Amino acid sequence: MGASQTRTEKYQDLADKTGFSLEQIENLHKRFQRLSDNEETIRNQHPKEVGSCEEIGFEQFLMVMSHFRPPSLKTTEEEKEAMRKEKLRFLFNMHDTGNDGTITLVEYRKVVEELLSKSGDIEQETVKAMADAAMLEVASTNVPHMAPDEFYEGITFEHFEQILKGLEMETKMYIRFLDVETPTLSCGNSTS
């Protein structure tokens, strides 16, 4: 990791970029190293799965984490709005596995499926029905008067924003990053 001098500089740099405090970065770095077995990067352990990224470095790791940084008391309304948009974008990209700018029905179904099917009590077709109903909801809110020969391709980011307008984001996309290191229990590599 180089000399300590450059290291703090690097951290400072990251702190400016992400808004984390130095202590938080230190903590996250420790965590990162635990996850990566002291490597520079975390590798994708299931390379066959759909995922554009093969490995991520600490900086990227931090960037992802920074999406979940809570706003401070000083954040202005515009900043909050920007953060909100950013978070929505993050979420949108998470859904949009095809990376084509729309969440298609298939992609959406996959999301719903993964949310629900864990307990195993709900059948596949229910899941699909739900995804479809949700999709239709989106369609009907965004394109209220659809001509019969039109069809709804998928959720674009604008529509996505539109439907989640009423959603209170403040409580929902934030995590408190502690300054002190929490004793991480046995959630080691299995979680990566």
Added chain:
Amino acid sequence: MQRCRYVHLWLLGSVLPICLISGVTSVNGDVALLHQESHLKPLSEFKSNLNQTEQDNGSRVITGISIVTFKWNHVKTPYLVALWILVAVLAKLVIESLPSFVTNVIPESALLIAFGWILGGIIWAADLQQTFSLTPRVFFYFLLPQIILDAGYSMPNKLFFTNLGGILLYAILGTVWCAATLGLSLWGCQAGGAMGALDIGLLQYLLFGSLIAAVDPVAVLAVFEQVHVNEVLFIMVFGESLLNDGVTVVLFNVFDAFVKLGGPGINAVEIIKGIISFFIVAFGGSLVGLAFGLLVALLSKYTKNIQIIEPGFIFVLGYLSYLTADMLSLSAILSVTFCGVSSQKYLNSNMAESSVNTVRYVMKVFANGSETIIFVFLGISAIDKTIWVWNTGFILLTLLFILVYRFIGTFIQTWWLNQYRLVPIALIDQLIMSYGGLRGAVAYGLAAMLDDQRIKEKKLMIGTTLIVVYFTVILQGLTMKPFVTWLKVKRAAVAEVTLVEKVQNKVFEHSLVAIEDISGQIGDNYLRGKWKIFEEKWMSRFLLTSEARKKQDYIFNVFHQLNLKDAVGYVDEGERRGSLEFVRNESAFIDFKKKFGDEFSEVMPDIMAAASDDPDAMRRNPVSSVSLQMHEKTMQGMRETEDIDAHHLLQQHLYKGRKQHLHRYSRNHFDINTDDNEVQEIFQRTMRNRLESFKSAKMGLAPAKTITKHTKKDQQQKMPNGKSTDTSKNYYANNEGFEFSEGASGLEASGGSFPFRVNYRAGAGIENPTFMPDQDPMAPTQIPPWQAEDEPDGSTVSPSQRAQVRLPWTPTNLRRLAPLRISNQSTDSFAQADTPASQEKDKKWPPPPPPPSDK
């Protein structure tokens, strides 16, 4: 039917407490809720009286002089109780019927208290003495439990537990702070000579402080329910008021014990014991409640066969948990709160839907009723000359300190809390929270419990408590709403449940848990995630029935709710149009009314026209009649036969899906029939049916019958068609087409688009010769009234859409049909639905739209 049940339960419920109260009042004459001193007699006398009247009665019957005897003493107590309940409920009725500008401005609780004053004044004027008052026993045993149970049971659990830290802080520290500062300040003021000579020591002041410190859930709920503040603020105030009731009772008991011990008896050991007992009482009470809550949940798993009394369990066990905790001298209020909180989730999923509703209603009936009674009696209690020992200094200082310390306490605690909160509590919210510190009946009940042997100024304390209650409930309650509006407090959003949002919420939750996990933070989300896993793995398994587990999922619930709502909306829509037919037929067909509502407005007149064109439709003309009941009556005879016919047909000819999920009967179901065996079975059954009808046709069965049969089938068939255009989803038309031979042409038309079509085609190709001839001649004759109108206006409304409006479906066979409405279309329905192919198909599909005769 359900209404009926509620009424029964309500009656039962209202009789029970009356009996209980009457039992109590007759045993403990001194704690009677409504003791009329002049009439009150010891039990023995009461009994002898009773015997006497009975004897009288007997002798009179023998002599035959009197048929009716007046047995007032026999029924006096329960009669009075019932009468007072009636009066209180009528008071509410009167208040609700006041002009809206009054009820909008003045909170209901304040009006009820005022009503109590008037009532008390009347009684006082008549009797010249105070005859009725709220006794602590009645209050704590018969009025309070149901309110708390209701509060706990309808607690928004998630919100409650996410803010639990803050709530506990306010409830425990806040209450202790208020009690201590008030007691000390008043003592200081007395020492400074501000209140004249009062015989109150420091301990007594602290006792008084502890009883008046707690914010009252009844009062808070009554006011805050009318002012829709944002949910975090609401849960903070509400949760605090609920929990600090427990705290204040505990505190009261501790100080009461100290007062009994007297000044010199108190040493460090006793104080430590007091503190320990405080925690034991509070947490012990919660644990007892938890145990009872889980017991109810467990019981509800097995109550399937006794659905009628199923809703009773929560009431009985909730009450028992209250009494048990009280028996063990633990906090009864906390106990019943947690009983409700812990059991609600499992109960709601375990019990039948009607039972869940029943519980909800009965809870509200009880809670609302007691609340009303409490407020009215708080008002009546004012008319008692004996409690009014006026001491301006004491009363005014109490009011002042209560307000000031509440504000100071809240601000300090919130400041501290905000260091740790993700979303800090805003200044305005803090103001409202402080201002919402309403005192209520709990304080009064506790004050009435004071021991006047040891506390010489009990009357002053009761009087002051009443004034504090009046002041906070009426003045603060009155100003709360303008205050909230003026300060622009964030209101609760009246959001509609949308599936997308719920799904997104869940996504948020999951991703938060994941991110916390990855980043190695053990935060709320991480813990919540672990708890969820634990709950899913263990709690649900033990406490939920297997069906309930399925329905447990949150998103699924919303989905279910939305479906229900759509269905209800649909029925409403039909009723609004004044057509029962529409309802009966349409209720089978649930769709997005938002999207297609406008289309229906176009469709409706056409239906009417078509119906009247039809020869058969004549008898259905009363369709447009406004009076549903009348309509039903006239229709009954005809419909009955038709229904039976239809039922029979449906049962005979429609394939019963294996997977009957009655709880999700709408919108779009896919893949149910993908099972190969099922397809086979459908095929075989259809073939058999066709063979039979073929035979019967050859045997020379009356052709008329075939035709009617046929039309009915056709109608069912059209519904899917309509659906396919409408929802762009359901294509189970395939099944039908498969079943009824004429579908073959439709299959040909759009066959290529779905894999399923191909599968079916083999079967569909075998056509029933008897059907086709029947049909073809029919086609030209029947089309005109309908299709002719149709063609000109073109594509706006396709025939099938109209057709769906006239399905002979009744709610009963809707159920049976539900699984059939599940389409086997799988992937991108939007795309397919709106492609020209399907349009074309729809036009070709119902080759001979049958006479809308059954309409």
